[in-house]
Amino acid sequence: MERIGAATAGSSHALTVLVASPAGYRLIDSGDGQKLEQYGEIRLVRPEPQAMWRPTDPAAWESADARFEGTDEDDGPGRWSAKPDDWTVDCGPAKMICRITSNRHVGLFPEQQPHWDAARRAVEGVEGAERPQILNLFGYTGAASLILAAAGAEVTHVDASKKAIAWARENQTASGLDDHAIRWICDDASKFVAREVRRGRRYQGILLDPPKFGRGPKNEVWNLFEDLPPILSDIAELVADDALFVILTAYAIRASALSFGRLLEESLAGKGGTVTAGELALEEASGRLLPTSMFATWRP
Numbered sequence: 008m009e010r011i012g013a014a015t016a017g018s019s020h021a022l023t024v025l026v027a028s029p030a031g032y033r034l035i036d037s038g039d040g041q042k043l044e045q046y047g048e049i050r051l052v053r054p055e056p057q058a059m060w061r062p063t064d065p066a067a068w069e070s071a072d073a074r075f076e077g078t079d080e081d082d083g084p085g086r087w088s089a090k091p092d093d094w095t096v097d098c099g100p101a102k103m104i105c106r107i108t109s110n111r112h113v114g115l116f117p118e119q120q121p122h123w124d125a126a127r128r129a130v131e132g133v134e135g136a137e138r139p140q141i142l143n144l145f146g147y148t149g150a151a152s153l154i155l156a157a158a159g160a161e162v163t164h165v166d167a168s169k170k171a172i173a174w175a176r177e178n179q180t181a182s183g184l185d186d187h188a189i190r191w192i193c194d195d196a197s198k199f200v201a202r203e204v205r206r207g208r209r210y211q212g213i214l215l216d217p218p219k220f221g222r223g224p225k226n227e228v229w230n231l232f233e234d235l236p237p238i239l240s241d242i243a244e245l246v247a248d249d250a251l252f253v254i255l256t257a258y259a260i261r262a263s264a265l266s267f268g269r270l271l272e273e274s275l276a277g278k279g280g281t282v283t284a285g286e287l288a289l290e291e292a293s294g295r296l297l298p299t300s301m302f303a304t305w306r307p
Contacts, residue, residue: 022264023285026296029120031096034289037297038062043071046105046113047096051075053111054085055297057260063293075111085111095181098123100157101150102182104174114148114174118287118299119216122254123154125304126212129251130158133211138188139251142203144196144215144238149175149189151214156187160212163190165199167223195223197234200241209247216256231259239274246278253305256287264301271303280307 033045037058044051052074062068077085086109093106096115105113126141133139138161143152146164148171156162166172172191179185192199196217215238221229239255246253255271268284275282284303288296 023283024288024296024298025121025285025302026288026290027118027120028290029098029117031098032115032117034291034297036062036064036067036291036293037295042297043068046115046117047094049073049091049094049105051113057298060295063291063295073107077111084109098150099154100182100184101153101178103148103150103178104181115150116147116216116299118289119150119256121287122214122256122302122304123151126151126214126252126254127154127158129212129306130155130160133159133251139211140209140247141212142210142214142245144200144213145217145221146175146214147171147216149178152189153179153182153184153187155212156189157182157184161188163192163210165192165194165196167193167195167221167227167229169193169224193224195225195227195229197229197238197241198223198227200238200245204241204244208245210245211247211249212251212253213242213245214254214256215242219257219259231257232262236270236274239270243274243278246275250278250307255303256300257302258300262301264303267301268303271305275305278305278307280305 031047035043038061041052042055042058050071052071072091073087073089075085075087087107090107093104096103096105103115105115130139141155141160141162143164146152146166152162152164172193217231219231264284268282272282282305286298287300288298290296
């Protein structure tokens with residue numbers, strides 16, 4: 008759902024807010040630097056620095072199955088008050104295994120649902136026998152890869168973490184999608200993209216959800232502000248003539264969605280199309296929105 012009207016990043020510079028309404032997930036309440044969420048049957052309390060307001064339903068927080076206490080950094084260390092067994096959350100064709108991890112994440116980012124749905128519709132709208140080729144960079148535990156493979160795409164999923172790819176393959180089996188066309192590749196995203204450019208590969212759809220900081224399988228260092236511009240330049244070479252979309256998401260708080268929209272627009276200059284920039288958000292039962300990340304998309 009779009010809460011604020013879309014505009015191209017290069018024209019009026021208005022921003023779009025995409026409000027997620029994913030199956031299997033609810034944002035129950037937020038405030039005082041935390042959020043109360045329900046993934047499937049499990050309720051969790053996790054830090055959320057952007058929730059600077061007061062909770063609307065303090066009593067609901069007592070029902071949490073586990074609470075994370077740690078730093079304000081997205082991947083900072085901390086500890087959980089309890090450790091529920093692994094559980095599964097239904098994301099349409101993808102059945103995502105959630106589990107408690109030491110860095111507060113549980114293996115699923117439900118605010119991405121608007122992007123999953125838009126990409127799925129684009130894939131399903133392709134006519135002919137040829138399957139759309141989709142590249143999912145920094146693919147983590149594979150929700151987008153599974154959803155798009157189920158829609159008929161051939162997906163190349165790249166992540167630098169062997170653990171994340173193993174988890175994604177567990178999700179593939181849990182989803183009953185083992186026979187669908189997904190290449191699971193553990194590699195540094197920048198190096199992989201550069202090789203694909205040299206190979207002359209083209210993709211109809213590209214998704215990338217880079218971290219602020221990270222390391223590749225050979226200890227390659229990723230810094231969002233330094234490494235995003237060059238990888239987008241290479242990605243521009245991978246965009247097929249009949250491309251459907253490029254979707255960029257970033258959780259770097261010290262940046263603007265306008266900046267990422269402008270960068271994507273510059274990287275894909277000459278290809279026509281429209282760039283839209285904005286924020287992803289989750290909605291509480293009260294109607295209050297919690298911003299989660301920035302995005303920029305290109306479509307022909």
